Each structure stands twice: as structure tokens, then as C-alpha cells.
Amino acid sequence: xxxxxxxxxxxxxxxxxxxxxxxxxxxxxQHTRQHVLAMAAEIGYLPNxxxxxxxxxxxNMVGLVWDTDHRRPGWRHPFLQDILVALKSALSAQGLHxxxxxxxxxxxxxxxxxxxxxxxxxxxxxxxxxxxxxxDPAVLALVDAPVPCVALDLxxxxxxxxxxxxxxxxxGRLAADHLIERGHRRIATITGxxxxxxxxxxxxxxxxxxxxxxxxxxxxxIAGGDWYLDSGYTAMNQLLTREPxxxxxxxxxxxxxxxxxxxxxxxxxxIPGDIALVGFDDIEVAALVPPGLTTIAQDKTGxxxxxxxxxxxxxxxxxxxxxxxxxxxxxxxxxST
Amino acid sequence: xxxxxxxxxxxxxxxxxxxxxxxxxxxxxQHTRQHVLAMAAEIGYLPNxxxxxxxxxxxNMVGLVWDTDHRRPGWRHPFLQDILVALKSALSAQGLHxxxxxxxxxxxxxxxxxxxxxxxxxxxxxxxxxxxxxxDPAVLALVDAPVPCVALDLxxxxxxxxxxxxxxxxxGRLAADHLIERGHRRIATITGxxxxxxxxxxxxxxxxxxxxxxxxxxxxxIAGGDWYLDSGYTAMNQLLTREPxxxxxxxxxxxxxxxxxxxxxxxxxxIPGDIALVGFDDIEVAALVPPGLTTIAQDKTGxxxxxxxxxxxxxxxxxxxxxxxxxxxxxxxxxST
DNA sequence: TACGGTGATGAAACCGGTTACATAAAGGAC
DNA sequence: GTCCTTTATGTAACCGGTTTCATCACCGTA
Numbered sequence: 001x002x003x004x005x006x007x008x009x010x011x012x013x014x015x016x017x018x019x020x021x022x023x024x025x026x027x028x029x030q031h032t033r034q035h036v037l038a039m040a041a042e043i044g045y046l047p048n049x050x051x052x053x054x055x056x057x058x059x060n061m062v063g064l065v066w067d068t069d070h071r072r073p074g075w076r077h078p079f080l081q082d083i084l085v086a087l088k089s090a091l092s093a094q095g096l097h098x099x100x101x102x103x104x105x106x107x108x109x110x111x112x113x114x115x116x117x118x119x120x121x122x123x124x125x126x127x128x129x130x131x132x133x134x135x136d137p138a139v140l141a142l143v144d145a146p147v148p149c150v151a152l153d154l155x156x157x158x159x160x161x162x163x164x165x166x167x168x169x170x171x172g173r174l175a176a177d178h179l180i181e182r183g184h185r186r187i188a189t190i191t192g193x194x195x196x197x198x199x200x201x202x203x204x205x206x207x208x209x210x211x212x213x214x215x216x217x218x219x220x221x222i223a224g225g226d227w228y229l230d231s232g233y234t235a236m237n238q239l240l241t242r243e244p245x246x247x248x249x250x251x252x253x254x255x256x257x258x259x260x261x262x263x264x265x266x267x268x269x270x271i272p273g274d275i276a277l278v279g280f281d282d283i284e285v286a287a288l289v290p291p292g293l294t295t296i297a298q299d300k301t302g303x304x305x306x307x308x309x310x311x312x313x314x315x316x317x318x319x320x321x322x323x324x325x326x327x328x329x330x331x332x333x334x335x336s337t
Numbered sequence: 338x339x340x341x342x343x344x345x346x347x348x349x350x351x352x353x354x355x356x357x358x359x360x361x362x363x364x365x366x367q368h369t370r371q372h373v374l375a376m377a378a379e380i381g382y383l384p385n386x387x388x389x390x391x392x393x394x395x396x397n398m399v400g401l402v403w404d405t406d407h408r409r410p411g412w413r414h415p416f417l418q419d420i421l422v423a424l425k426s427a428l429s430a431q432g433l434h435x436x437x438x439x440x441x442x443x444x445x446x447x448x449x450x451x452x453x454x455x456x457x458x459x460x461x462x463x464x465x466x467x468x469x470x471x472x473d474p475a476v477l478a479l480v481d482a483p484v485p486c487v488a489l490d491l492x493x494x495x496x497x498x499x500x501x502x503x504x505x506x507x508x509g510r511l512a513a514d515h516l517i518e519r520g521h522r523r524i525a526t527i528t529g530x531x532x533x534x535x536x537x538x539x540x541x542x543x544x545x546x547x548x549x550x551x552x553x554x555x556x557x558x559i560a561g562g563d564w565y566l567d568s569g570y571t572a573m574n575q576l577l578t579r580e581p582x583x584x585x586x587x588x589x590x591x592x593x594x595x596x597x598x599x600x601x602x603x604x605x606x607x608i609p610g611d612i613a614l615v616g617f618d619d620i621e622v623a624a625l626v627p628p629g630l631t632t633i634a635q636d637k638t639g640x641x642x643x644x645x646x647x648x649x650x651x652x653x654x655x656x657x658x659x660x661x662x663x664x665x666x667x668x669x670x671x672x673s674t
Numbered sequence: 675t676a677c678g679g680t681g682a683t684g685a686a687a688c689c690g691g692t693t694a695c696a697t698a699a700a701g702g703a704c
Numbered sequence: 705g706t707c708c709t710t711t712a713t714g715t716a717a718c719c720g721g722t723t724t725c726a727t728c729a730c731c732g733t734a
Contacts, residue, residue: 092439102429
């Protein structure tokens with residue numbers, strides 16, 4: 001493995017000159033530059049990033065903290081893949097690598113320090129947090145990270161933090177407006193876990209939409225889920241026992257909507273004839289399952305790209321974290337309404 | 338940022354002793370050890386991984402090369418998320434981090450060197466390759482990587498390489514046997530892109546199953562797809578024009594099966610009454626789309642875990658790469674057959 | 675009492691880069 | 705011809721760890 005000193009020796013120049021050839025080529029004479037580059041190619045020299053990181057304190061790596069909820073190992077964010085693809089692609093274009101951080105497992109370390117420590121030890125230039133609202137203290141501790149931090153779907157504010165989120169309230173409002181426009185009056189909803197901010201926002205927007213049409217949202221028209229399919233099934237069965245039965249349901253997540261769909265079918269009712277259904281997220285299945293699930297789409301690629309852009313902005317100017325970004329949600333009408 | 342020298346000074350010991358406290362604690366006296374650990378906690382010392390990597394040439398990072406096909410940016414492996422979760426989790430348990438490598442973008446660098454260079458520059462201890470059969474030369478060049486390399490769904494052999502794959506041939510055989518057992522005789526198939534190894538294997542196993550029942554697979558009973566839904570739709574429409582019409586179809590991927598399903602419905606035919614359908618992969622949708630897609634399931638979590646285990650084994654003993662691992666596939670019977 | 679062995683520690687070189695500062699040569703102004 | 709810039713390069717310290725080798729105190733033994 002050829003080092004910079006080896007290359008300098010072969011070229012008959014100093015290591016400083018070689019370093020300059022790669023970092024500030026404009027200050028080195030054309031003749032020397034070409035000679036060094038040619039020799040570098042010949043002996044297969046390539047700079048060692050660890051050494052460079054050690055010297056400059058910049059690693060060109062962005063940490064990714066994700067899936068930290070040990071109560072639900074392997075938790076699957078329905079969009080994770082789309083977001084990751086967009087995020088990685090946008091960061092790659094800037095020459096930034098994404099380091100999926102394992103928690104620091106030093107014995108005796110307080111649990112909430114695990115990610116913060118991992119961040120510092122590895123000299124990552126910034127951190128992206130993808131969380132599912134578990135409010136893991138090890139994740140929340142990252143607000144104190146000494147580097148820029150961008151959170152997704154998590155209200156993360158601080159001198160080095162910002163966050164990206166979909167317009168959950170607006171989406172809830174879209175769902176309500178759509179169902180009202182379709183002529184429904186008895187409308188119920190299946191919420192996500194309300195301590196989670198997106199769940200609360202979707203409910204709030206939905207409620208506001210109903211209120212604007214002078215339709216109150218009774219407590220008995222609200223059932224709680226946990227984002228997952230089974231909880232949607234259970235919640236829908238609860239709603240089916242209510243009198244009068246709702247003619248439309250807004251499920252605050254597509255997975256729950258699919259569960260609700262199953263419950264509706266099992267009850268011998270039809271979609272949208274007996275009950276109309278609106279979901280939220282627009283996961284792949286929504287388009288494939290008959291009769292097609294009307295849903296509020298999140299811009300997954302936009303979220304990943306926006307996260308990358310926010311990160312790059314903070315890396316360039318750490319002093320002024322950008323404002324939180326809210327991406328618009330859109331109504332996608334399919335057969336279920 | 339406290340360094341090891343700072344900590345040593347405060348403790349009145351040498352840096353060598355401090356280093357030993359963290360790396361080989363058994364050789365340092367109990368008294369000194371406790372004093373150093375206490376002081377480390379007090380001043381918040383934490384070792385710098387870049388410096389450690391520079392000195393030891395071990396980074397505790399595993400590179401991940403993924404989604405390199407620029408003809409299909411953002412290509413989505415239907416399992417990627419499940420595999421990633423399992424891989425990351427298993428590696429994290431060993432204290433290994435996953436670095437998603439961006440290609441080296443040095444100007445003038447031959448394209449096929451981009452990932453190889455990124456691997457070497459970053460001192461990753463090993464590489465995991467998730468490819469989609471695109472045969473990207475930059476990916477194939479990784480067989481010459483100076484570090485252990487584990488590939489998924491890609492036949493990667495070499496002195497430092499091994500690979501993990503599902504039993505694609507066995508799965509194809511399962512599909513054939515199942516359809517034959519259901520009494521079908523006119524059976525067609527929709528293949529993946531045949532240059533891709535998994536596609537060829539699935540077809541071979543399927544063909545063998547038919548042959549074992551003395552059913553030849555006519556060329557006209559084979560239609561080609563590209564894994565994606567639309568290609569399944571197109572391929573199925575081709576098959577529907579054949580006389581006599583097949584009564585059963587094996588689509589070598591679930592996404593293509595879903596496309597085929599749509600084509601069958603549009604033709605006014607019923608599943609499984611008129612045409613039975615078997616997929617491959619067992620993606621999430623398969624269970625959700627009525628009447629439920631019978632499919633050959635891959636063990637996604639098993640693939641990720643096996644990749645991590647193979648990687649750890651090679652890190653411990655780089656001299657002898659483990660044999661390639663083939664994970665069993667299983668038949669999941671649902672409503673489509 | 676001298677001696678070999680053991681256990682704990684320190685000094686210093688090393689890993690492979692970056693960069694502040696010094697130096698030397700060349701060019702221009704007077 | 706002298707002096708001041710400008711341009712190109714070199715010297716050496718530094719980043720924060722690891723590790724080889726040497727040292728030294730202490731112990732039991734012959």
C-alpha cells in the first residue's frame with residue numbers, strides 16, 4: 001500500500017507538494033502536477049481517508065441512525081427504501097458516504113449515550129435520524145450532537161438540528177375534504193399512536209376538515225391503531241359496532257387501511273358501496289389491492305432528497321440550521337372512495 | 338475534544354498505559370485501570386476511530402455496495418429492506434458498522450475502479466454487494482478487492498469472495514411440482530432476464546420439474562420479463578394468445594406475477610379457476626392481493642443474517658473463504674392455485 | 675547474596691495524511 | 705543594481721491512536 005511519502009520520494013518532491021496536488025492543485029506548477037499524477041497512477045497511490053480524517057477532522061461520512069426501537073426489532077418504515085435510495089443518491093452526488101451506525105456498546109455506558117458516542121467516535125460530519133416515533137432516549141440525545149443533525153418525521157430542533165416532515169395536518173385535511181365532497185356525513189377515523197407527532201397531526205387536520213363542514217368528530221368515531229395492519233383490523237371491527245355505522249373511514253396509515261379493508265370484507269360489506277376508505281402514505285400495495293386504495297401520498301423521494309439538501313446546507317454553514325421543511329401531501333383517488 | 342495524551346497527563350501515566358486500559362485491560366494493574374476509567378468518564382474521553390483505524394488498519398466498518406445500476410436509478414429490490422434490517426442488525430451485534438459506499442469520483446478514474454477504490458480508501462474491513470444482475474463492471478471488479486467480499490444473488494467467487502443465494506432452482510422445481518400436483522398439464526412460465534443467474538436457475542428448476550412429469554416446456558410457453566410489474570403484464574398477454582391457452586403460469590418473480598394477474602383479469606378470466614398462478618419471492622403484497630398469491634418464498638431475514646455470518650467468518654479467518662451458501666425456498670400456498 | 679522470572683509501566687517510533695511557516699528563485703519597479 | 709513581490713516548493717509539527725522494546729521493582733529460589 002503506497003503512502004504519500006513513497007509517492008513523494010519517487011517523484012523527488014516533498015509530501016507537502018503531493019498533498020497539494022490532490023487538494024489545491026492550482027497552487028502547484030503544471031509540470032510538477034502532471035508528473036505527480038502520472039506517478040500516482042503508475043504506482044496505484046490512493047489517499048487514506050482515515051489519515052485524512054484524522055488530520056482534517058472531516059470524514060465525508062454522514063451517520064444514519066435508524067431502527068433503534070428494540071421493542072420492535074426490524075421495524076419497517078413503509079417508505080424506508082424509497083427514502084434511503086433518494087438520500088443515498090443525493091449524498092453520493094456530493095461525495096458523501098452514509099454510515100449506518102451501530103450503537104456504542106462500551107460496557108457501563110449510559111443507554112442514552114450510545115448513538116451520541118458512536119457519532120463522535122466516528123467523526124461523522126452529520127447525522128440523519130429516521131425514527132418511528134418511539135422516543136428512544138438514545139435518539140433524542142442526538143439533539144446535543146456536536147454536528148449537524150437532520151431528522152425525518154421527528155420534531156427535532158436545536159442549534160444544530162432541523163427536520164423534514166410531510167404535511168401531515170394538510171393530508172388529514174385532504175382526506176376529510178375528499179370524503180365530505182363524496183357526500184359522506186358519518187365519518188370515522190383510525191389513528192396512529194397519538195404520542196407520535198405525525199399521528200396527532202393527521203388527526204388534527206382531519207378533525208379541522210370535518211369541523212369546517214360543521215361535522216363534529218365524536219369520540220366514538222375514533223379508534224386507535226399502532227400503524228400496523230393488525231391494529232387496523234381490530235380498530236375497524238370496533239368501529240363497525242358503532243350505531244349508526246360510519247359510511248366512511250380515514251385510516252391514518254395505509255397498512256392500517258389494509259387491515260380495515262379486511263375487516264370490512266369479513267363483515268360482508270363492500271368498498272366503497274357500504275364503506276368508503278381513505279389511507280395515508282401511498283405505499284406500493286395501495287395501488288395493487290382491489291379496488292385500489294384512495295390515499296394521501298407522501299413524497300418519499302422528496303423527503304430523502306430534502307434531507308440530503310438540508311444536510312449539505314448545514315455542512316456548508318453550521319451556524320445557521322435551515323428551517324424545518326414540510327413537504328406537501330397529495331390526494332390519490334382510487335377505487336375505495 | 339480530549340485526546341489520549343490529555344487523559345494520560347491527567348492520570349499521571351503514559352499514553353501506552355491508557356491505550357492498554359481500553360484494549361488489553363488484563364495487563365494493567367487493577368488500581369491504575371480503575372483510576373484511568375474514572376478519569377476517562379469524568380473528562381468524557383472517547384477514542385478516535387479514525388486514529389485507531391490508521392494505526393491498526395482495521396476500521397470495524399463493512400462496506401455496502403448497492404444500487405449501482407445507473408440505467409435504473411433507484412432500482413428497488415423487493416426484499417432490500419428486510420435483508421438490510423437483518424444484515425445491519427447482525428453486524429451491529431458484532432460491533433460492525435455498515436458504510437454505504439459512494440463511488441469514487443476522482444476525475445480520470447476508469448469507471449470500473451470506482452467502487453474498488455472507494456473500498457480501499459476507506460479502509461473498510463469487508464464488502465457486501467447487493468446487485469440486481471446488472472453486471473456492472475464496477476461491481477464485478479470487487480472480486481479483486483483486497484478484503485473479504487460477500488455477494489447476494491450474484492455468483493461471486495474468488496480467493497476473498499463468497500456469496501449467498503436462495504435455492505432458485507429448487508424453488509422453480511417446487512413451483513412445477515405444485516402446479517402438476519394440482520392437475521395442470523398446460524403450464525407456461527414468465528422468466529426474469531435470463532442473463533441474470535437467479536432467473537436462469539428458476540427456469541432450469543421449473544423445467545426439470547416439468548420434465549420429471551414428462552411435460553416438455555415448449556418455447557411458446559416461455560415469455561420473458563425484466564422482474565418488473567409491467568413486463569409481467571406484457572408477457573402474460575403474450576401467453577394468453579397461445580393456443581391452447583395455458584391453465585397455469587409460473588411467474589419467476591412476484592412483481593411480474595402481479596402484472597400477470599392484472600392481464601388475466603383484464604382478459605375476463607378468473608384466478609385460479611381459469612388460470613392458476615405461482616409467483617416467486619413472497620413480497621408483502623403477495624399475501625394482501627386477493628385471492629392471495631401462491632408463491633415460492635425466499636428467506637429474506639436468513640439471507641441478511643447469513644451474509645453477516647459469512648462476513649464475520651471471513652474477517653476472523655481471511656485465508657479460507659466459506660463455501661457459498663444456498664438458502665432453502667418454501668412453497669406458500671394461497672388462493673391463486 | 676546473587677539470579678532468573680514476572681508483572682507493570684514508560685519512551686519513542688509509527689500509521690498516512692495536512693498545513694503553518696520558512697525559503698529560494700524569478701520577475702518587476704525604481 | 706537593489707529591493708519588494710509573487711510563485712513554487714520544502715521542513716517539520718501535528719492529528720490521536722497502537723505497539724515494540726526497554727526498564728525497573730519485586731518475588732522466590734539456589
